[in-house]
Amino acid sequence: MPDTRFPRRTLLAASGAAALLAASGLVVPARAKGLAPTPTMRGGANNYRPGAPIVERIGGGGFWMSGSVRRAGDGAPLPGQRIQIWAHTTEGHERDWHSHGATLTDADGLFRLEMPQIVPAFGQAHGHLAYEGDGFKTVFLRPLMASPKDTSLEAHFVLEPA
Amino acid sequence: MRAALIWLAVLVLSAVPVVLSLASPLLQWRDPVYIAAGATGVLAMALMPLQPLLATGRLPGLGGFRGRRLHRIIGALLLLCLLLHVAGLWITSPPDVIDVFLLRSPTPFSTWGLLAMVALLLSAAITALRKPLRLRWRLWRVAHLGLAAVVIGGTVAHALLIEGTMEPVSKALLSLWLTAAFAGSLAAPLRHRASARRQG
Incomplete structure (x- = not known):
C-alpha cells in the first residue's frame, strides 16, 4: 500500500505557504x-x-545640449514637444534673454540644440532645461557637467500627462 | 628678521589665493557685479586667518591693543565683504540666492556659506551688544570663539566645494592656513589671553 500521508502533508504545506506568500504581497504578479x-x-x-523663442541655435554655438522626451508609463517617444534651454555661457549670464532658446523634439522624441560653451557659474558647471507645453506637467531639469571642459550635455524627460 | 619672515609668510599665504582668483579665466565671462561678488568672498576668507593672530597678539608689531583694534577693523571689513558678496550674487541671480535662504538650494556649498554668514552676524551682534547687555567677558569670549569656529568651518567647506574662480591648490592651502591659525590661537598660552584681557 503506497504511503500517501507524506505527499499530502507536503501538498498542504506547500499550498499554505503559497497562499501566505501571495497574501503577504512579497511576490507580485508580473505586470x-x-x-x-x-x-x-x-x-x-x-x-x-x-x-523663450524657438531658435536654430543659441548665440554662436559650439556646445551641444541634447536629450529625449518620452511619455511616462509606456515610454513612447513624444515628437513636437517644446524644450527651453539656458545656461551661463561664454556669451552671457543665465538671466540674459539671449542665453535662452527653445527647440522641438523630432519624430523620435529627441532634441538637440547648439549653444555657446557652458562655463561654471554659481559654483557648478550646469545647464537648465524646461519642458513647456499644455499636454504634460511642467518639468525643470538642472544637469551638471562632469567636467567644465565638456562640450556637450544630455538631459532626458519622462513626462506625465497634465 | 624673524618678524619680516612671519609677515612675508602671512602675506603670501593670504594674498596669493586672492591674486590667483583675480586671474581666473572664468572672470572673462562674468559682469563686474558678479566678479565683485566672488572677489569679496575670497577676500573675506583671506582676511580671516589674521583674526585669531591679531586677537592673540601673534603678529610682530601688532601686539596688545593695536592688534585687537585691527582685529575689530578687520571684523567690520568681513561684515562689509559678506554684505557685498551676498548682494552681488543676489543681483546676478536672485532665484539662486533665494533658494539658499529657503534651504532648498541644489548646491550644498551654499548652505555652508549660509551657516558661516549667520555665525558671523551673530558674532558681530554679541560683540556690538557686549557692553549694552553687560555680557560677562568670559561668556562673550566662549560664544565669540564658538561662533568663530562655525564661521571658519563653514567658510572652508563653502570654498572647497565650489567650482569657481579660486585656484584649487591655493584654495586648499588657504583653508589649511585659516584652520591652523585658528586652532593654533586656541592653544595659545593662557597668559597671552590673560594679559590681553587686562590691557583691553
Missing part, C-alpha cells in the same frame, strides 16, 4: 511597471524665461 515621470530638479526653474 508592466511603467516608466516613472522625471521629477523637477532643485533650482531647475531658476532664471527660466517663459516662452
Whole structure:
C-alpha cells in the first residue's frame, strides 16, 4: 500500500505557504511597471524665461545640449514637444534673454540644440532645461557637467500627462 | 628678521589665493557685479586667518591693543565683504540666492556659506551688544570663539566645494592656513589671553 500521508502533508504545506506568500504581497504578479515621470530638479526653474523663442541655435554655438522626451508609463517617444534651454555661457549670464532658446523634439522624441560653451557659474558647471507645453506637467531639469571642459550635455524627460 | 619672515609668510599665504582668483579665466565671462561678488568672498576668507593672530597678539608689531583694534577693523571689513558678496550674487541671480535662504538650494556649498554668514552676524551682534547687555567677558569670549569656529568651518567647506574662480591648490592651502591659525590661537598660552584681557 503506497504511503500517501507524506505527499499530502507536503501538498498542504506547500499550498499554505503559497497562499501566505501571495497574501503577504512579497511576490507580485508580473505586470508592466511603467516608466516613472522625471521629477523637477532643485533650482531647475531658476532664471527660466517663459516662452523663450524657438531658435536654430543659441548665440554662436559650439556646445551641444541634447536629450529625449518620452511619455511616462509606456515610454513612447513624444515628437513636437517644446524644450527651453539656458545656461551661463561664454556669451552671457543665465538671466540674459539671449542665453535662452527653445527647440522641438523630432519624430523620435529627441532634441538637440547648439549653444555657446557652458562655463561654471554659481559654483557648478550646469545647464537648465524646461519642458513647456499644455499636454504634460511642467518639468525643470538642472544637469551638471562632469567636467567644465565638456562640450556637450544630455538631459532626458519622462513626462506625465497634465 | 624673524618678524619680516612671519609677515612675508602671512602675506603670501593670504594674498596669493586672492591674486590667483583675480586671474581666473572664468572672470572673462562674468559682469563686474558678479566678479565683485566672488572677489569679496575670497577676500573675506583671506582676511580671516589674521583674526585669531591679531586677537592673540601673534603678529610682530601688532601686539596688545593695536592688534585687537585691527582685529575689530578687520571684523567690520568681513561684515562689509559678506554684505557685498551676498548682494552681488543676489543681483546676478536672485532665484539662486533665494533658494539658499529657503534651504532648498541644489548646491550644498551654499548652505555652508549660509551657516558661516549667520555665525558671523551673530558674532558681530554679541560683540556690538557686549557692553549694552553687560555680557560677562568670559561668556562673550566662549560664544565669540564658538561662533568663530562655525564661521571658519563653514567658510572652508563653502570654498572647497565650489567650482569657481579660486585656484584649487591655493584654495586648499588657504583653508589649511585659516584652520591652523585658528586652532593654533586656541592653544595659545593662557597668559597671552590673560594679559590681553587686562590691557583691553
